[in-house]
Amino acid sequence: MVNINVIFVVLNDLNRLKKSIEKLCLLKKKDEFRIIIIDGKSEDKTDAFLKEEIDSIDIWISEPDQGIYDAMNKGINLAKNDWSIFINAGDVIADDTVLDKIGPFLTDEFDVIYGDTIIKYPDFNILKKSRLINQLWKGMIFSHQSVFIRTPLLKNNKFDLKYKIGADYDQLFRLYKQNKRFKYVPIPISIIESNGISDQKILKSWFEHFKILKSYEQLSLKMIFYHLFLFFFLVGLKIVRKIMLRKFYFLIIKMIYKKRLVTVTGS
Numbered sequence: 168m169v170n171i172n173v174i175f176v177v178l179n180d181l182n183r184l185k186k187s188i189e190k191l192c193l194l195k196k197k198d199e200f201r202i203i204i205i206d207g208k209s210e211d212k213t214d215a216f217l218k219e220e221i222d223s224i225d226i227w228i229s230e231p232d233q234g235i236y237d238a239m240n241k242g243i244n245l246a247k248n249d250w251s252i253f254i255n256a257g258d259v260i261a262d263d264t265v266l267d268k269i270g271p272f273l274t275d276e277f278d279v280i281y282g283d284t285i286i287k288y289p290d291f292n293i294l295k296k297s298r299l300i301n302q303l304w305k306g307m308i309f310s311h312q313s314v315f316i317r318t319p320l321l322k323n324n325k326f327d328l329k330y331k332i333g334a335d336y337d338q339l340f341r342l343y344k345q346n347k348r349f350k351y352v353p354i355p356i357s358i359i360e361s362n363g364i365s366d367q368k369i370l371k372s373w374f375e376h377f378k379i380l381k382s383y384e385q386l387s388l389k390m391i392f393y394h395l396f397l398f399f400f401l402v403g404l405k406i407v408r409k410i411m412l413r414k415f416y417f418l419i420i421k422m423i424y425k426k427r428l429v430t431v432t433g434s
Contacts, residue, residue, distance in 0.1 A: 170199060170201065170248035170249050170250070171199060171200055171201070171248055171249070171250045171251070171252065171266075171273075171315065172200075172201045172203055172242075172246040172247070172248045172250070172251040172252070172318060173191060173200055173201070173202050173203065173251075173252055173254055174203045174204075174205070174239065174242035174243070174246065174251055174252070174253050174254070175187065175188075175202070175203070175204045175205065175242075175253075175254055175255070175256060176204075176205045176206075176207070176235055176238035176239055176242065176253070176255070176256075177204065177205070177206050177207070177209065177213060177256040178206070178207035178208075178209055178238075179209045179210060179211045179213070180209070180211075180213075180256040180257065181209065181211045181212060181213045181216060183256040183257030183360075184204075184213065184216070184256040184257075185216065186257060186259070187254060187255075187256055187257060187258060187259055188202070188204075188220065188223065188224070190259040190260065191254075191259070191260060192223050193263070194260055194263050194265075194266070199266065200225075201225045201226070201246075201247065201248050202223065202224045202225050202226075203225060203226050203227070203242050203245050203246060204217060204224055204226075204227040204228075205227070205228055205232070205238040205239070205241045205242045205245075206227065206228065206229040206230075207229075207230070207231060207232045207238055208229055208230055208231045208232075209229070213229065214229045217229070226245055228241065228245075233328060234328070234331065236326035236327075236328055236330070236331075236334040236335075237326075237328055239253055239326055240325045240326050240328075243318075243321045243322055243325055244322075246318045246321065246322075247318070248318060249273070249317065249318060250273055250280075250315045250316065250317060250318060251315070251316055251317075251318045251321055252312070252314065252315050252316075252356075253311050253312060254312050254357065255312060255359065255360075257359075257360045258312050258357055258358065258359040258360060259357065259358050260356070260357060260358075261285060261354075261355040261356055261357055261358055261431075262355075265354070265355075265356055268352065268354050269282065269315065269352055269354070269356070272350050272352055273315060276348065276350075277348045277349070277350040278316070278317050278320055278342070278347040278348045278349070279314060279315070279316050279317070279320075279339075279342060279347055279348070279349045279350070280314065280315040280316075280349075280350050280352060281297055281309045281313055281314040281315070281349065281350070281351055281352070281356070282297060282309070282313050282314075282351070282352045282353065282354050282355065282356035283295060283296050283297050283309075283313065283353060283354060283355045283356065284297070284309065284310040284312065284313045284355065284356065284357055284358075284359055285355050285357070285358040285359070285429060285431055286358075286359055286360075286361050287358055287359065287360050287361060287431070288361050288417055288420065288421070289417060290417070291417075291421050291428055292358075292428065292429050292430065292431050293420075293424045293427045293428060293429070294355065294427045294428075294429045295309075295310065295427070296353075296427070297309035297310075297313070297351055297353075298351075299351060300343060300349040300351070303339065303340060303343055304380055304384055304390055305393060306336070306376050306380075306397070307333070307335070307336045307339075307376065309351075310357065310359060311335040312356070312357040312359050313355075313356035313357045314339075314356075316342075320342065320347065324338055324341055324342060324345075325338075326338055330375055330379065331371075331375070332368060332371055332372045332375045332376075333372060333375040333376045333378075333379050336375075336376050336379050337379045337382075340379060340380075340383045341383075344383055358431060369401050369404065369405055370398075370401060370402070370405060373394075373397065373398055373401055377394055380394075407419060
């Protein structure tokens with residue numbers, strides 16, 4: 168039997184946390200999940216909700232932290248089951264078949280299992296296909312909400328708090344350079360909202376990811392040109408985002424990724 172820690176971190180985001188917990192509890196099989204919630208001392212009655220849900224939540228703490236990655240490290244400290252996955256407040260497991268499909272790969276043969284992600288916009292959804300691990304130099308090639316990592320590995324490779332946006336990328340690069348065994352399973356693992364930290368600070372995210380890349384790789388011309396192109400693409404996207412109405416910005420995103428549009432239910 169595979170045992171999984173599902174770790175949530177939250178700060179003043181009670182309504183979206185409720186959505187995530189309710190969805191997960193519909194999927195939960197008592198012997199397979201351990202729900203861990205790290206609350207950064209929210210002021211929106213999150214702690215009262217957690218006390219009410221004591222039968223559904225295995226362990227939770229509510230205390231100040233130094234940011235999202237510090238909170239995620241606290242979740243790692245409390246994790247006991249074999250594998251762990253991080254889910255943000257508002258994000259959900261894609262559907263009730265995910266564990267059945269991913270379970271056969273959660274074995275001693277692999278260290279990191281990852282899949283695809285559905286990104287939820289106001290009136291459409293995009294399937295973000297993950298890439299093979301040898302393309303990690305291109306950036307965060309899969310979402311951290313769609314990756315299962317062996318818990319002992321996490322305990323020995325916690326998030327580096329000097330990175331404010333890209334500590335998950337740094338952690339994955341570290342595991343990759345340690346020759347850990349990655350396995351890509353081409354199914355959607357999670358459904359996430361489009362307004363994550365790295366989306367809100369898109370250029371800061373690029374700079375931090377590029378800094379991390381340089382710390383692990385001898386940059387080739389191919390890598391440099393790829394990231395220069397990516398930088399100017401993101402600059403253009405940011406300009407469009409500033410000068411256009413929100414609905415028109417989303418329309419452009421929808422047109423760019425029209426071949427990846429998907430329909431989801433019950434999310």
